[in-house]
Amino acid sequence: MPELPEVETTVRGLRPVLEGQRLxxxxxxxxxxxxxxxxxxxxxxxxxxxxxxxxxxxxGLIETDRGxxxxxxxxxxxxxxxxxxxxxxxxxxxxDTAAGRRLALADPRRFGSLDLMATAAxxxxxxxxxxxxxxxxxxxxxxxxxxxxxGRAAPVKPLLLDQRIVAGLGNIYVCEALHMARIDPxxxxxxxxxxxxxxxxxxxxxxxxxxxxxxxxxxxxxxxPDGELGYFSKQFLVYxxxxxxxxxxAPVLRRVDGGRSTxxxxxxxxxxxxxx
DNA sequence: CCGACAACCTGACGGC
DNA sequence: TGCCGTCAGGTTGTCG
Numbered sequence: 001m002p003e004l005p006e007v008e009t010t011v012r013g014l015r016p017v018l019e020g021q022r023l024x025x026x027x028x029x030x031x032x033x034x035x036x037x038x039x040x041x042x043x044x045x046x047x048x049x050x051x052x053x054x055x056x057x058x059x060g061l062i063e064t065d066r067g068x069x070x071x072x073x074x075x076x077x078x079x080x081x082x083x084x085x086x087x088x089x090x091x092x093x094x095x096d097t098a099a100g101r102r103l104a105l106a107d108p109r110r111f112g113s114l115d116l117m118a119t120a121a122x123x124x125x126x127x128x129x130x131x132x133x134x135x136x137x138x139x140x141x142x143x144x145x146x147x148x149x150x151g152r153a154a155p156v157k158p159l160l161l162d163q164r165i166v167a168g169l170g171n172i173y174v175c176e177a178l179h180m181a182r183i184d185p186x187x188x189x190x191x192x193x194x195x196x197x198x199x200x201x202x203x204x205x206x207x208x209x210x211x212x213x214x215x216x217x218x219x220x221x222x223x224x225p226d227g228e229l230g231y232f233s234k235q236f237l238v239y240x241x242x243x244x245x246x247x248x249x250a251p252v253l254r255r256v257d258g259g260r261s262t263x264x265x266x267x268x269x270x271x272x273x274x275x276x
Numbered sequence: 277c278c279g280a281c282a283a284c285c286t287g288a289c290g291g292c
Numbered sequence: 293t294g295c296c297g298t299c300a301g302g303t304t305g306t307c308g
Contacts, residue, residue, distance in 0.1 A: 077301085109286050239301095
């Protein structure tokens with residue numbers, strides 16, 4: 001599930017369980033996910049009190065009163081379970097709070113990560129150093145995209161997945177936003193006029209906000225033992241809908257580039273021809 | 277600098 | 293029922 005809206009939803013779901021809580025037990029259950037879990041994680045977090053939860057790009061940040069910040073990434077299959085009834089083989093980190101709540105970080109594919117940074121040094125966390133602006137923040141603008149795309153012949157779609165250009169977009173929401181902005185995913189990024197980039201910025205914001213809102217509405221389900229996430233997949237206009245009808249009636253197409261599926265509508269997102 | 281591609285790892289699903 | 297191939301929301305490194 002995890003693109004920006006899912007991480008945002010996760011952080012919001014964790015907040016009431018963790019914020020202001022002293023951590024009575026913090027137990028990694030294996031030494032590594034995508035990379036090693038810091039060996040001193042248990043020692044530095046046990047007994048600390050959580051002060052703040054936040055999100056940067058697709059990372060969640062859990063800050064404590066001891067000056068440390070736990071940074072988690074959910075990879076492809078990660079998710080936090082609240083008060084799980086049992087512990088499975090994919091629960092790689094357990095956290096108990098003074099209020100008697102328990103969190104389990106499950107991640108079957110283990111593409112996620114856990115890191116611990118001094119809060120004052122979070123800006124130097126390597127994955128954060130080159131990160132682009134937050135798509136929901138004030139610095140994600142048509143001017144920013146114009147600068148980032150200038151002279152680039154590469155298709156716009158993979159550039160939107162580049163976290164250095166904009167931080168937090170993944171395959172689903174890039175497909176959705178390009179459809180909403182009526183831009184051909186294969187269009188050379190540098191050829192998109194400024195006005196169209198403004199539409200794209202707006203589309204990205206609209207799609208992400210709608211997804212967060214839908215995620216928020218399923219937050220109640222979050223703590224449910226079965227934990228099944230219906231989420232907002234029903235709202236997708238093109239993603240995962242190959243062969244179905246687009247809202248315009250034309251079929252949704254799928255193409256693979258760079259190993260990632262691209263879903264789009266050739267009628268709503270027509271290729272630009274050089275000559276009219 | 278750029279783009280294509282593999283690798284990391286497990287589970288779900290469709291076809292036979 | 294079961295085996296096999298294919299695919300999956302991300303990131304990172306290599307190769308040409």
